[in-house]
Amino acid sequence: QxxxxxxxxxxxxxxxxxxxxxxxxxxxxxxxxxxxxxxxVKPAKYLKKYDNVPKNKSSSLHTRAWLKIQDGCNRFCTYCKVPYVRGPARSRTVEDVLEEVSNLNSNGVKELVLTGINLGTYGRNKDKGKTNLAKLISLISDFKGIKRIRLSSIELIDIDDELLNTFKNCSKFCHHLHIPLQSGDDKILNLMNRPYNTSIFYKKISLIKQVIPDIAITTDIMVGFPNEDSNSFSKTINFVRKICFAKIHVFKYSNRKECLAALLPNKVDNRVKKERSKRLQDLSIELFYDFQKKFLNSIADVLVEDEIKDKEGRIYSRGITDNYIKVIIPDFIGKKGEIVSVKLNQISSNYVISLV
Ligand code: SF4
Structure with a gap:
């Protein structure tokens, strides 16, 4: 592109x-x-604000499907070329989205993952107030066969009271939010042109956790942004621990010629980026283990997605909870596509074993 x-x-x-x-x-x-x-290739400068989003064939695991509802971004974080290549934020019409939901519902899909570059801006380029992400989630939840609605990712500043109420009150809404942080140092957040500081981030996350106590909050962190010194990185590590994310996706900064950050001095050495990335990945493993531990011996609803066989021919069902814990259930067959209540008995690093 x-x-x-x-x-x-x-x-x-x-x-x-x-x-x-x-x-x-x-x-x-x-x-x-x-x-x-x-x-x-249609250059991004010719993408009109009110152009509809091209229809993607939603990709589906049969039980879970990804449904694109929004494209583009107006925010211009200094490291990101998305606004230059994907154009301005724009949304699919409600009718268009619901037609596709109806098809997926008829095809037996149980969980929908709503995707987009900047999901929280859904509907903002349409008739003001008539539609937004909260209203769309409510409309989708009316489809009987759709048992779960998940968001791929959302920016912190797009979570307003209406959306938070929908998260809380919609019984089909999955208790999992992926909210990019990028850095735990206000100096770096400012250079990145991110629309919050750590104090705003902490307050909003505390509120979300208060409203939905079992929620999994995962995040993106970028390491090696220009001017990220060891003090900045320590602040990130401390802030990640303070928030207690369930998981972290770590990215290393790289120069993009279109982006303002390419002009910043004090670039970070690749070796340092690698070390910082490794430290955060190790921290992510530790945090996810701790997150899973909170639910040990509790009963959870698991959407069974598939069955696998080991070398000895033993069959296992695999599925996920609504707060994104992967669950393996040995000797459990014939429940693919169903939501089953199981006890979470043992933790492994990446998943939990349920002995039914
Ligand atoms: S990082 Fe996200 S919010 Fe920032 S410009 Fe890129 S797509 Fe937009």
């Missing part, structure tokens, strides 16, 4: 398709003449 002029110079490429054009790639391949390079 962003470097198609460079790609065009490479010999042997027949088709370059942009993000908005990737859905009908097979039809495009059928039509092209393989002697020339065909470019089908």
């Amino acid at each position: 962003s470097n198609y002029e460079d790609l065009q110079k490479i010999e042997g490429i027949s088709l370059i398709a942009g993000n908005g054009e990737k859905n009908d790639i097979l039809q495009q391949l059928i039509k092209i003449d393989f002697h020339d390079t065909v470019i089908r």
Whole structure:
């Protein structure tokens, strides 16, 4: 999407398709003449604010499906090229989304994961006040076959009182939120142009945990952003512990030519980035173990997603709780697609074993 002029110079490429054009790639391949390079990329500057989002075929595990409802972003964090390549924030219409939900519902999907670049802005480019993410979740929850609704990720500042009330009151809403933090140092958050500081972040997370005590809050952290010194990194480690995230996805900063952060001085050495990344990954394992431990010996509802067989032929069912704990149930068969109540008996690093 962003470097198609460079790609065009490479010999042997027949088709370059942009993000908005990737859905009908097979039809495009059928039509092209393989002697020339065909470019089908709509530059982000031509994406209009009210353009609808291209329909993706929702990808599905049969029990769980990912449904894209929003694209683009207006925020311009200084390290991120998404606004330049995906264009401004825009949303699918409610009718369009509900039509797809209806199809997935008829096909036996039990859990829907709503996805988008900036999910919390859903509906803001539509008729003001008529639709937003909270209202959409309520409408989706009316489909009887859909038992769970999950969000792929949401920015902290988009969680307002209406949305928090929906999280609390919608019985189908999964108690799992992925909220990117990026850094635990206010100096770095400011340089990143993130729309909060650690104090705002802490207060909002405390409120969410107060309203939904068993919630899993996971996050993204970027290491090695320019000017992140050892003091900044220590602040991040301490803040991550203070928040008690259930899991952390760690990313290493890299320069993007479109982005303002590329102009900042005091770049961080790759070796240091690797060390910091490793420390946070180890911390994530520790935090997830502690998170799972809180639910040891409790009863949890598990959506059974598949069955696997080990070398000895023993069968295990695999599934997840609504707060994203992976559960393995030995000698348990024939329940794929069902939500079963089981006791969480033993913790492994990445999953919990239930002995029924
Ligand atoms: S990091 Fe997220 S909020 Fe920031 S510009 Fe990128 S997509 Fe937008």
